[in-house]
Amino acid sequence: MTRLQQIEARMLEIRGLLEGDGEVNLDELETELRTLETEKKDLGARERRKAVAAGITAGDIETRHVDTFVPEHTPDPAKEARKAAEERGKALKENRSVTVGSSSVILPKHQASDIRPTFNEVSGLIDMVTHKPLLGGESFQQPYLKGYGIGDNTAEGADYATAEPVFGYADINKSKVTAYAEDSEEVQKLPAADYDAEVMKGVTIASRKKITREILIGDGATNHLAGIFSTAANAIDAATDKTISAIDETTLDEIVFSFGGDEDVEDVAVLILNKKDLKAFVTLRTDEGERVYDVKTNGNTGTIDGVPYIINSACKAISDTAVAAGQYSMAYGPLSNYMLTIFSDVDVxxxxxxxxxxxxxAHRSSVFVGGNVISKNGFLRVKKG
Structure with a gap:
């Protein structure tokens, strides 16, 4: 098939699509049609110049189209190409029709041009902790103050009382977080909906899902973050952990007043918990049937009696009977007490x-990050009793 025949076949196919009922990109098809018409004119002009050079008059050229210069007894390739294009256009117009039962009724199968989103799968915790860009690094050490000494009464001529500040260090090492996905060229080019863009977006979301869980449950081993619930978060003294067996009318007060030092009640802190435990706070009632807690929700975040909370499914719910005793269920403290170091940009x-x-x-995403608690007893950890 010559190039001119290919052009005419494609033009016929495009006109079929434009006249059909299926969803098409009008701008793209009309642009392609104009491009093909221009190319067809250029080819026609070249054929005319060749014909003149071969001794064929301009009048002959006007009365005989260049793509019909074939013996009468042979099939016309252009006509066959147009017929094939008509058949393809009909098939496209029917849009992958299906036969219903054993009858001959044919129904078109239509497809949407958009993809409906799912529920949120990434806790906002990843965006609320402290971020420290250290591009090109592999590790970071953050000093923190454990406490100050206390003065003492001293006799005349005796040594002064030792009262030195005590410091600690939080080690943050790199962790490589990756995600990989594949799709076919058919998925990229053919469907009306942009599945390929969702696959590309998905590898980034998958990495964020992993990191936001590691902030809580990362074990601090090689290539892992040191999570708040981990023994690798050595800034937290395990003796300060709180054990709660059930959510009742005193639970929030127990958490709030158990956090922090001996001289203050902290007022800028966030409760990290499972959605099931949030439901337990919401559904708790007095004997008169009134809500015990005033819970205001806003997607992934909200407040309980004015105390900010954030949902993270990595927490093991106290209210879930399937959760064993001793599992970490909540954390309470300023989110700035956890540092997420960014050792590289996200590479997609x-x-x-x-x-x-x-x-x-193939689609892939990678990022090098690290994380650890960077303040002495920066979070109160709550276990299921």
Whole structure:
């Protein structure tokens, strides 16, 4: 098939799409149609110049189209191409029709041009902790103050009382967090909905999901963050952990007044908990049937009697009977007491090389981060009793 025949076949196919009932991108098809018409004119002009050079008059050219210069007894390739294009256009117009039962009734299968989102799967905790960019680094050590000494009464001529501040250090080492996904070139090019963009977006979300969970439950081992609930968060004294067996009318007060030093009640702190425990706060009633707690919700965050909270599914709910005693369920403290170090930018790439023969497209995301608690007893940890 010549290039001119290919152009005419494609133009016929586009006109079928424009006249059909299926969802199409009008701007793209009309632009392509104009481009093909221009190319067709250019090819026609070249054929005319060749014909003149071969001794064919301009009048002959006007009365005979260049793509019909074939013997009468042979099939016309252009006509066959147009017929094939009509059949393809009809198939596209029916939009992958399906036969219903054993009858011959054909129903078109329509597809939406958008993809409906799912529920939020990433806790906002990842965005609320302290961020420290250290691009190109591998580790970081953050000093913190454990406490001050106390003076003493001293006799005349005796040594002064020792009262030195005590310091500690939080070690933060890099962790490589990755995500990988594949789709086919059909998924990228053919559907009306942009599945490929969702796959590309998904690898970034997958990395964020992992990091926001590691902030709580990372064990601090090689290539892991030191989570708030981990023994690797050595800024927290395990003796300060609180044990609660059930959520009742005193639970919030127990948490708030158990956090912090001996001289103050902290007022800028956030309660991190499971959604099931938030429900337990909401549904708790007095004997008169009134709510015990005033809970205001706003998606992933909100307040309980004015105390800010944030939901994270990595917490093991106290109210869940399937959770064993001793599991960490909540954390309470200023979110600035946890540092997330950013050792590299998020790198998101697409490649067709790995499975080029199969027409598969690979998507990957990677980021180097680290994290640890950076303040002495920066969080009150709550266990299930």
């Amino acid at each position: 790439q697409r490649s067709t090389d790995f499975k080029f023969k199969q027409g598969m497209i």
